[in-house]
Amino acid sequence: MLELDFAQGVGLFAFAVGASAFLHQNGNKFRLHLTIFQVILCCHFILMGAFTAAFGCGISALRSYASTQTKSKRVMWFFIGLLWLMGLPSLQHSYELLTIFGASVATWALFQAEGIKLRLLILFNSFCWLTNNLLLGSIGGTLMESTFIIVNLYTISRMFMSKKTI
Template sequence: MDLYWLAQGIGVIAFFIGITTFFNRNERRFKLQLSLYSAIIGGHFFLMGSAPAGASAMLNAVRTVISMRTRSLWVMAVFIVLTLGIGLAKLEHAMQLLPVLGTVASTWALFRCKGLTTRCVMWCSTACWVAHNFWLGSIGGTLIEGSFLLINGLNIIRFRRMQKRGIDPFSAEKTPPVAGPQTTER
């Protein structure tokens, strides 16, 4: 098997791992699954010859796990500087700037946003990755990021509708509030 098909196979594996990421309402599971997906797709991009995308994806994996432990502005700044420094240093084509910009946006989202806002910024980041992956010819990368764009977009709409009905889709308890006065019987 040549390197191209190995890379495409890894991209398809990443597709299957990442497809359910944005269904998670639990922030911890959401971030862990996103991190695993990022590491695998990073390997795919390196094999496809896009070092800026590979480096950005690998930084995404580490950054996502670290964002579970801290929301420090300094840590966020370190990841943004690393992403820009590594990504821009390896830039060979203007389209390779898109995953770098997408990673900067998602870094900001993971450290500074919560809930629906996180998913909205991640949706914009995903749009950058879709354009890059299509340009690169990444079958698995285009499928997964296109799926992320669609699934996350639909979930943003669904979660927003829940919020309009007074339900917090990101709260620990998933039961909707009960209307009317509360009574307890003894």
Template sequence: MTAELGWLAPVWTLFQQQPLAQGIGLAAMLVGVSAFLQRDDKRFRLRLCLYQAAIAFHFALMGASTAALSAGLSCGRTIASGRTRSPWVMLFFLVLVWVLGIPRITETVQWLPIIGTTIGTWGLFRAHGIALRLCMLVGGLCWTSHNILIGSIGGSLIETTFLFVNCHTMYRMWRHPLTSTP
């Protein structure tokens, strides 16, 4: 059957090695896509948090503890950033991810979720408009690289999708800027 799949054979092999983890990753991908389809900020943040919780579980099952921690903390950060832009709350989440994440790092690839989460946290609390999107883009590049390197099918697909959607949105924002800032 593997030969019949052609270029999808490596993906099928990864799925066969960890079917529960990869299945949860693919389900998380669907939740993440549904988040970006939301126009209401509250619904967006709720679904984004659900995505982050599901992808944290996926990473935990894959043995990627640093990524699981970063994604889990991102869920709390997403909710908090919708309620306050306080630099103290931002600093709390940054210190939390650094104190809990950095000591767990045993391989270079594990730095990518920490860096991506740090940049995304700063952006969610301190930036807006295209600057916020650029922060999310750089953070997303870190996460995409991490997910590809550890063999996360759902994680790689969703982050790649987020990168394309984010770039498209930044282009639209540049072409048709809003007259007022949030």
């Protein structure tokens, strides 16, 4: 049976913060909220001793924050390159390519997209991670991405409906 300790509590808190990020309709607030989520998740992985995952979350936090400060394609390509440079050598299964590809699409979205398009591309990333987590057998990761998908779809529908009424 899994033990609920401080590290797991931080992970559950990160899950709640992450899910609530998808409620934002404002792109910049969404990006900043994702940054906070990724920092908390990074702390969770450090407490769990999962330093590779912590490193990945740290890069994601920096990427999300950078996307609030600049839309520079150079910065975007730096983060995409970093994802592939760090990710490819650590692949253990072919389906893990989905996480690198999905994160690359999400990086492009954070730097180049807004509104519903941003959310749809992030949704694609969530489906990539959900598939990875299902194939990996990660219950927590599957629940997290499933929740992100549901909340993101809810927000996309709200954004779409508010556009229709204008």
